[in-house]
Amino acid sequence: MTTIKLHNTRTRGKEVLDPLNPDDVRLYLCGPTVYDRAHLGNARPVVVFDVLYRLLRHVYGTNHVTYARNFTDVDDKINATALARKEAGAPGTLEELVQERTEETISWYLADMGELGALEPDHMPRATAYIPQMIAMIEDLIAKGHAYADGAGHVLFSVKSYKDYGALSGRSVDDMIAGARVEVADNKRDPMDFVLWKPSTDELPGWDSPWDRGRPGWHIECSAMSHELFGDSFDIHGGGNDLMFPHHENEIAQSCCAHPEGDFAKIWLHNEMLQVEGKKMSKSLGNFFTVRDLLDQGYPGEVIRLVFLQTHYRKPMDWTDKKAKEAEATLRKWRVLTTGIEPAPTAAAAVIEALSDDLNTAGALAELHKLASTETAADLLTSARLLGLLTDDLGTWAQDEDHDLSHYENKLFEARQLAMETKNFAEVDRLKSTLVDAGVEVRMSKTGVELVPGPSFDASKLDAI
Numbered sequence: 001m002t003t004i005k006l007h008n009t010r011t012r013g014k015e016v017l018d019p020l021n022p023d024d025v026r027l028y029l030c031g032p033t034v035y036d037r038a039h040l041g042n043a044r045p046v047v048v049f050d051v052l053y054r055l056l057r058h059v060y061g062t063n064h065v066t067y068a069r070n071f072t073d074v075d076d077k078i079n080a081t082a083l084a085r086k087e088a089g090a091p092g093t094l095e096e097l098v099q100e101r102t103e104e105t106i107s108w109y110l111a112d113m114g115e116l117g118a119l120e121p122d123h124m125p126r127a128t129a130y131i132p133q134m135i136a137m138i139e140d141l142i143a144k145g146h147a148y149a150d151g152a153g154h155v156l157f158s159v160k161s162y163k164d165y166g167a168l169s170g171r172s173v174d175d176m177i178a179g180a181r182v183e184v185a186d187n188k189r190d191p192m193d194f195v196l197w198k199p200s201t202d203e204l205p206g207w208d209s210p211w212d213r214g215r216p217g218w219h220i221e222c223s224a225m226s227h228e229l230f231g232d233s234f235d236i237h238g239g240g241n242d243l244m245f246p247h248h249e250n251e252i253a254q255s256c257c258a259h260p261e262g263d264f265a266k267i268w269l270h271n272e273m274l275q276v277e278g279k280k281m282s283k284s285l286g287n288f289f290t291v292r293d294l295l296d297q298g299y300p301g302e303v304i305r306l307v308f309l310q311t312h313y314r315k316p317m318d319w320t321d322k323k324a325k326e327a328e329a330t331l332r333k334w335r336v337l338t339t340g341i342e343p344a345p346t347a348a349a350a351v352i353e354a355l356s357d358d359l360n361t362a363g364a365l366a367e368l369h370k371l372a373s374t375e376t377a378a379d380l381l382t383s384a385r386l387l388g389l390l391t392d393d394l395g396t397w398a399q400d401e402d403h404d405l406s407h408y409e410n411k412l413f414e415a416r417q418l419a420m421e422t423k424n425f426a427e428v429d430r431l432k433s434t435l436v437d438a439g440v441e442v443r444m445s446k447t448g449v450e451l452v453p454g455p456s457f458d459a460s461k462l463d464a465i
């Protein structure tokens with residue numbers, strides 16, 4: 001059997017994956033808080049984990065891997081968006097508007113991630129469906145001396161009660177206090193203590209609990225849901241490295257204190273962050289994109305996916321328009337090469353080997369380029385599909401490849417010949433601007449005209465010519 005090695009954040013080295021139960025390899029990824037469209041950075045762990053999920057299914061069998069990714073559907077940001085709608089005159093109670101917002105955001109999320117070729121996980125637990133499990137876990141933590149109620153509706157986790165706190169990120173509690181914005185509050189016994197439960201006002205979502213009507217803190221969700229689905233110990237836990245502290249440290253503290261007989265997650269995988277054109281993505285810099293923004297701009301989901309996979313998940317990745325154009329050209333070439341080809345029975349050994357070495361997607365893509373250059377199309381097709389590329393679902397964007405633009409090339413060429421004589425270039429300019437508007441790159445030389453459809457090519461706009 002193929003040996004998979006993964007870099008474990010907890011031990012800071014590559015480890016052989018040795019599943020607790022090879023008949024049921026279990027992985028958990030922290031999912032989105034559903035208050036708005038997913039941005040490009042949110043999509044990175046989804047694509048990384050999708051490749052891991054596909055690799056595990058390849059190695060252990062499709063029915064022997066269980067993947068869970070949660071939806072955080074109770075959060076102040078969701079409440080804030082619902083409140084803004086209510087204040088703008090939307091009908092319904094605040095609770096109904098909260099529900100409407102989460103439903104709409106979840107459907108957007110699934111559609112957008114689907115366009116990137118991400119398979120849906122086996123479980124997509126919503127926090128609001130696991131409140132009794134969270135309350136039970138909090139009660140257990142209080143009983144074991146790891147948490148305390150402040151008598152005013154809050155329950156806090158006592159960080160000092162867990163001696164290994166900080167082991168995942170390798171920082172001491174003092175360093176963490178210095179580096180983070182730790183909220184000092186009167187009800188905390190220690191500044192590092194964090195909220196497990198907090199009170200809710202009457203109009204906000206809330207649940208009855210031994211500490212009055214309230215709602216859970218964010219961190220307890222993942223501990224309670226992963227325990228309900230996977231038990232005391234499971235194989236792999238992932239997320240962006242911005243979640244390592246405090247979220248993952250807090251998850252470990254809660255889970256290991258509530259279930260000291262288990263290991264919680266054995267391997268921790270963290271992906272690095274994403275930049276756009278060399279800069280941190282931010283609304284103020286104008287380089288903040290949701291996945292939907294890019295899809296609407298004409299970047300096919302498959303192109304976005306290929307750009308993501310060119311960078312190893314543990315390295316910062318830079319989204320650039322140049323990379324997207326190159327990825328598009330590559331995929332068009334590969335799709336032409338594999339059209340009408342029966343896929344090979346299994347992916348190429350070199351591709352599986354690269355992915356098994358801590359998800360070396362860049363190495364796997366280099367192998368795909370080799371297969372393309374030797375025109376080993378059947379192997380290319382099966383191997384690319386292991387990375388979620390060249391699938392039938394993702395291919396519709398490339399079908400306009402067959403679009404014959406020679407008619408427009410001739411027309412533009414003739415119009416230019418005429419304009420050279422009359423010195424009136426109005427018709428040439430009109431044709432060019434219509435073509436550009438339709439997403440066509442116009443290349444003109446002395447000897448001819450070449451038209452190349454770009455990522456936003458829209459054949460219907462050529463009717464204007």
Ligand SMILES: [Zn+2]
Binds near residue numbers: 030
């Ligand atoms: Zn989480």
